[in-house]
Amino acid sequence: MSTMNTQLKYGMVGGGPGAFVGPVHRHAIRLDDSATLVAGCFSSDPAKNKVASAELHIGDDRTYADYAEMAAAESRRSDGIDFVVVVTPNHLHFPICEAFLLAGIHVVCDKPLALTKEECVRLMALSKEKNLLFMVTYTYTGNVTVREARELIAAGRIGRIRMVAAEYPQSWLASPDQDGGKQGLWRRDPAQSGRVNALGDIGTHIENLVSYVTQLEIRRLLAKMDVLVPGRVLDDNDMVLLEYTNGASGMYWCSQVAFGQINGLRLRVFGDKGSLFWSQENSEELILNTDTGRTEILRRGGDRISPAAARFQRTPAGHAEGWLEAMANLYVAYTETLRDVKSGNPIPTTPNFPTAADGVAGLSFVEACLESQANGSVWVDIAT
Numbered sequence: 548m549s550t551m552n553t554q555l556k557y558g559m560v561g562g563g564p565g566a567f568v569g570p571v572h573r574h575a576i577r578l579d580d581s582a583t584l585v586a587g588c589f590s591s592d593p594a595k596n597k598v599a600s601a602e603l604h605i606g607d608d609r610t611y612a613d614y615a616e617m618a619a620a621e622s623r624r625s626d627g628i629d630f631v632v633v634v635t636p637n638h639l640h641f642p643i644c645e646a647f648l649l650a651g652i653h654v655v656c657d658k659p660l661a662l663t664k665e666e667c668v669r670l671m672a673l674s675k676e677k678n679l680l681f682m683v684t685y686t687y688t689g690n691v692t693v694r695e696a697r698e699l700i701a702a703g704r705i706g707r708i709r710m711v712a713a714e715y716p717q718s719w720l721a722s723p724d725q726d727g728g729k730q731g732l733w734r735r736d737p738a739q740s741g742r743v744n745a746l747g748d749i750g751t752h753i754e755n756l757v758s759y760v761t762q763l764e765i766r767r768l769l770a771k772m773d774v775l776v777p778g779r780v781l782d783d784n785d786m787v788l789l790e791y792t793n794g795a796s797g798m799y800w801c802s803q804v805a806f807g808q809i810n811g812l813r814l815r816v817f818g819d820k821g822s823l824f825w826s827q828e829n830s831e832e833l834i835l836n837t838d839t840g841r842t843e844i845l846r847r848g849g850d851r852i853s854p855a856a857a858r859f860q861r862t863p864a865g866h867a868e869g870w871l872e873a874m875a876n877l878y879v880a881y882t883e884t885l886r887d888v889k890s891g892n893p894i895p896t897t898p899n900f901p902t903a904a905d906g907v908a909g910l911s912f913v914e915a916c917l918e919s920q921a922n923g924s925v926w927v928d929i930a931t
């Protein structure tokens with residue numbers, strides 16, 4: 548396989564002053580020098596856009612007032628960006644991704660991929676039609692310990708999976724007087740967040756994490772979606788029961804109103820020979836219980852981590868890696884593949900990073916939950 552050695556160039560839409568996740572993407576890309584930022588439309592506010600581009604050393608000629616202009620101009624340049632990173636509120640993901648795909652530019656977009664499954668399917672189809680590489684940044688699948696959990700399950704270490712229990716509780720919107728700042732405002736607004744808040748924002752992380760680690764497929768689900776803080780329109784607490792196609796059972800809980808919880812994404816997978824436990828707030832460890840009655844703590848950086856997971860680590864055991872490195876790992880996988888694709892190699896059928904198909908699965912999950920809730924929390928088959 549031939550590979551391209553020149554440095555990749557990227558542009559960003561969103562991630563202006565005060566943004567939450569845009570800077571995380573930039574830091575993560577810099578960690579491994581995966582690509583260089585050369586263009587952007589960082590904010591819809593012209594003054595903030597200028598501040599961001601000055602701080603990031605982007606010239607006026609590549610600071611764009613809107614994303615459509617950026618897609619068109621960058622596609623015309625001989626030194627145009629290789630890929631765009633989309634880190635705006637949810638309602639803009641679809642039009643922005645579509646504009647860049649139509650302009651022939653590879654795309655990375657944060658989750659949830661779009662507001663509806665139909666939009667996600669359109670983006671997936673368009674990226675295939677145009678032979679463009681698409682990543683959806685479900686960050687947690689970049690953790691070395693999460694990759695190791697997938698390897699252990701695939702190797703049969705916990706046997707056939709019988710049940711899954713996963714949760715993602717937070718507390719940042721727990722009281723009526725906690726509006727969550729600008730991040731909380733748009734997430735609670737259906738025009739910008741879509742038909743769900745918590746379920747799209749953090750519930751889709753659970754859906755993707757379970758799917759990635761276990762490779763189970765959801766057959767049907769039953770959801771109870773709550774609005775616990777008075778005055779809100781969209782869900783802030785969701786509970787979902789699931790059945791997978793192998794017959795296993797699952798339960799997911801996500802919440803933004805759970806006092807004392809900060810970013811408590813946790814996963815337990817139980818098989819007929821053992822179980823695995825992973826917690827994002829202690830992501831240096833993976834706990835394996837076997838049918839011998841023994842509990843093993845696998846530490847990232849140790850010599851027991853399998854090569855497929857270990858190749859993504861940078862620091863030795865005891866020198867903590869976390870969220871930033873997980874995001875960086877997704878970019879390492881994406882940019883390695885993009886270099887191959889730009890050298891003329893085909894897009895792999897199973898890339899080593901979350902794709903538009905994962906984005907589709909996220910909205911499929913959300914729409915099944917909405918259907919269940921609308922009908923009095925009944926079982927709903929998941930549409931494939």
Ligand SMILES: NC(=O)c1ccc[n+]([C@@H]2O[C@H](COP(=O)([O-])OP(=O)(O)OC[C@H]3O[C@@H](n4cnc5c(N)ncnc54)[C@H](O)[C@@H]3O)[C@@H](O)[C@H]2O)c1
Binds near residue numbers: 684
């Ligand atoms: N992967 C993760 O772990 C993770 C974490 C947090 C957020 N997210 C996702 O990232 C996205 C952004 O979330 P956030 O919390 O950073 O939001 P934010 O409100 O902090 O930032 C959004 C940015 O988009 C900019 N923007 C808005 N409209 C724009 C336009 N028309 N053109 C250019 N820029 C525009 C805003 O000025 C702001 O800088 C969301 O889809 C969210 O779900 C993912």
